[in-house]
Amino acid sequence: xxEFKRQHxxxxxxxxxxxxxxxxxxxxxxFFLSTRGNGNSIFLYIFFGSLVLSLVTGFLGWxxxxxxxxxxxxxxxxxxLVRKNLYLSKERIQVIDLTEGIVQRLFGLVKLExxxxxxxxxTATINAISRDEAERLRAELRGRSTTEVVxxxxxxxVDVIDDVLETWKLxxxxxxxxxxxxxxxxxxxxxxxAISGQLDSFITEENLDFVIDHLPGASNVTLVIxxxxxxxxxxxxxxxxxxxxxxxxxxxxxxxxxxxxxxxLIERKHITVPYNRIQAIRFVEGVLRQPLGYxxxxxxxxxxxxxxxxxxxxxxxxxxxxxxxxFFKTFLPEYEQNELTIKPPKKALFKYIRRPNYLFLLxxxxxxxxxxxxxxxxxxxxxxxxxxxxxxRDAGLNLSQNILTIRYRSLxxxxxxxxxxxxxxxxxxxxxxQARRDLASLTVTAASGAKGIEFKIRDLDAGEVIEALxxxxxxxx
Numbered sequence: 001x002x003e004f005k006r007q008h009x010x011x012x013x014x015x016x017x018x019x020x021x022x023x024x025x026x027x028x029x030x031f032f033l034s035t036r037g038n039g040n041s042i043f044l045y046i047f048f049g050s051l052v053l054s055l056v057t058g059f060l061g062w063x064x065x066x067x068x069x070x071x072x073x074x075x076x077x078x079x080x081l082v083r084k085n086l087y088l089s090k091e092r093i094q095v096i097d098l099t100e101g102i103v104q105r106l107f108g109l110v111k112l113e114x115x116x117x118x119x120x121x122x123t124a125t126i127n128a129i130s131r132d133e134a135e136r137l138r139a140e141l142r143g144r145s146t147t148e149v150v151x152x153x154x155x156x157x158v159d160v161i162d163d164v165l166e167t168w169k170l171x172x173x174x175x176x177x178x179x180x181x182x183x184x185x186x187x188x189x190x191x192x193x194a195i196s197g198q199l200d201s202f203i204t205e206e207n208l209d210f211v212i213d214h215l216p217g218a219s220n221v222t223l224v225i226x227x228x229x230x231x232x233x234x235x236x237x238x239x240x241x242x243x244x245x246x247x248x249x250x251x252x253x254x255x256x257x258x259x260x261x262x263x264x265l266i267e268r269k270h271i272t273v274p275y276n277r278i279q280a281i282r283f284v285e286g287v288l289r290q291p292l293g294y295x296x297x298x299x300x301x302x303x304x305x306x307x308x309x310x311x312x313x314x315x316x317x318x319x320x321x322x323x324x325x326x327f328f329k330t331f332l333p334e335y336e337q338n339e340l341t342i343k344p345p346k347k348a349l350f351k352y353i354r355r356p357n358y359l360f361l362l363x364x365x366x367x368x369x370x371x372x373x374x375x376x377x378x379x380x381x382x383x384x385x386x387x388x389x390x391x392x393r394d395a396g397l398n399l400s401q402n403i404l405t406i407r408y409r410s411l412x413x414x415x416x417x418x419x420x421x422x423x424x425x426x427x428x429x430x431x432x433x434q435a436r437r438d439l440a441s442l443t444v445t446a447a448s449g450a451k452g453i454e455f456k457i458r459d460l461d462a463g464e465v466i467e468a469l470x471x472x473x474x475x476x477x
Contacts, residue, residue: 004077011065014103014111016058026050032071067126069140074114076124088124092116094277095301100268103128105400110134114141137370139355163255166330170250170263170317172382175291178296178318179243181288183412252330259299261315264464271313277421278300280453281335282312283324285413294320295413297327302447320410335417338405340396342468347437348459352392355458358382395457397442397464399471406444406455416455418446425452430464440465 022094065078074093076086095115104110104127112134114124130139170178248265259273285295297316319327325337330348344352360377368375391409398405404423407415425445433442440462445452 004068005077006066007062008107008127008128008130009110010103010107011368012058012062014058014127015061016054017103019054019057020051020077022183023050023054027188033211034316063477066359074124074137074141076126086124088114088116089162091143092140094271095274096141097272098131098134098138098270098454100264100270102266104264105268110346112137121474157384158230162365164253164260166254168252168316168327168331170247174318175244175247175250177292178242178247181286181292181294181318182239182243183286183288214410216460239244243317247314250317252315252331259315259331263314273299273301273313273315274375278332279418279424279448281332283321283415283417285321287411287413289318290413292308294318297324300446301452310452314401334402334419336403338398338400338402338403340398340405340407342397342460342464343456344392344395345439345461348439349389349392351439351459353385353388356391357381358387360384376434395460397457397460397467397468404444404468404472406457407443408457414455416444416446418455424445425468428462428469434459434462438462442468 039265060080062077064080065076067074067076069075072090074086074088074090076084078084078086078087093114093116095113097113097115099111099113100109101111107128109128109129110132112129113125114126116124116222117129126134126137180378205407244417245265249268251262253260253262255277257274259275260275261269261271263269278299280300282298283295289295295318296314296320298312298313299314315325321358328335328337355380361381364375394407394409394413396407402420403419404418405415407413418461424447425443427443429441429443430439438461439459441456441458442460442465445457446455447453
C-alpha cells in the first residue's frame with residue numbers, strides 16, 4: 001500500500017456529529033435564544049450559520065485527510081487551516097483497536113485507532129473505513145502482508161487475524177446485575193442535585209405554593225422528599241441504561257498474544273490488550289456488589305496515552321470473586337489468587353477506626369457555630385468508626401513467588417495483582433505517629449496508560465514492610 005487514500009465519505013458525517021456533540025451546550029443555548037420571540041433573529045442566523053460551518057468543516061476534514069502505509073510507517077496527512085503530517089513506525093505501534101460508532105454502523109464501517117508509546121490516540125485515528133480495509137491495515141502494521149491474511153481467512157472475510165483460543169461472555173443475567181449494582185448512580189445523583197440548585201428562576205415561593213395547594217397532602221417536607229426520591233430514581237435509571245448500553249454483548253477473547261475485549265450496543269468497541277503491556281490486574285468490589293460476592297475486574301496497561309477516565313480497561317464488568325482463579329487459569333495463567341498472609345497488627349486498629357472521623361471532628365466546631373443543630377453530624381461518627389474497622393479487617397498483603405497481592409479499601413474494596421517485574425516503584429512512608437508504634441505504610445506503583453497507578457496499605461508492621469521491600473529487591477537482582 002503506497003498511494004495515499006481517503007476515508008469513506010461517512011467520515012465527514014462522523015466529524016459533523018463530533019463537532020455538534022462537543023459544542024452541544026452552545027448549540028442548545030443558541031437555539032433557545034433564537035426562539036424567544038422578536039428581536040432575536042441574530043441568534044437564529046448564528047445557530048444555522050454554526051450548523052453550516054460544522055458541515056463544511058466536516059467535509060473539508062474528510063477531503064484533506066489521507067493515509068497510507070509506506071516504508072514500514074503509517075502516514076497520515078490532515079488538517080484544514082494547519083496541516084499535520086503524522087508518521088508512526090511499526091516498531092512503535094503497541095495497540096490497534098477497532099470501534100463501530102453510530103455513524104460507522106449505519107454505513108457498515110469501522111473506526112481504526114492506532115496507539116503508540118507516547119502518542120495520543122486521537123491523532124492516529126482513521127474514522128471511517130471498511131472492515132476489510134481495517135483488517136488489512138492492521139495486518140500490515142503488525143508486520144504481515146495482505147496476501148498472507150487473505151490466504152489464511154479468504155477474500156470474503158478478514159475479521160479475524162489471530163486464532164481465538166478462548167472466549168468468555170457476559171450473560172444477560174450478569175449484565176442486568178452489573179447495571180443494578182453499579183455505583184455510578186451516586187455520581188449522577190450529585191450532578192442532578194447540582195443542576196437542580198441552578199433552577200432558582202423556576203423553583204420560586206409562588207410555584208411551590210401553587211403545587212402545595214393543588215396536591216392533596218403536599219407540604220414543604222413532602223416536596224423535599226419527593227425531589228430527593230426523584231433524583232435517586234432518575235440517576236439510578238440513567239446509570240442502569242448506561243451500563244446496559246456500554247457492556248451489552250460483552251465478551252473477552254484470548255489469542256496467542258492479545259486479549260480482545262468487545263462490547264457496546266450502540267457504539268461497538270473492540271479493544272486489544274497485548275499480554276506484554278499488562279502491568280497489573282485490579283478486582284474492585286463496590287458496596288452494593290461485595291455482599292453478593294461480585295465485583296469488576298480491570299487491567300492496567302502501559303505504553304500509550306489514553307484519557308484519564310479510560311486509563312483502566314474493564315476486563316470483566318461483573319464476576320464472582322470465586323471465579324477469578326478459573327478466569328486467571330484460562331486467560332491470564334501468569335496471575336494467581338493467594339491468601340493474604342501479611343495483615344495490619346492489632347496495635348494499628350485504633351488508628352484505622354479514628355482516621356475516617358478526622359474530617360468530622362474538624363467540621364464539628366464550625367457546624368456547631370453556624371447551625372442550631374450542627375452537633376447533629378456526630379451521628380455519623382459510629383458509621384465512620386465501622387468503616388475504619390472494615391478497612392482494618394480487609395487490608396492485607398501477599399508475597400508469592402512472582403505475584404504481589406495487595407488489598408485495601410476506601411469505600412470499595414480493591415485487590416490488586418501485580419507481577420514482580422511490572423512493579424515500577426515500591427516504598428515505605430513513615431510519619432512520626434507511626435514511628436512511635438513501629439508502623440509504616442507500603443506504596444506500590446505500576447504503570448497505567450502513560451502514567452502510573454498507586455496502591456497503598458497504611459499501618460503495617462514496619463518489619464513486614466521491610467520484608468516486602470527486600471522481596472522486590474531480591475527478585476529484581
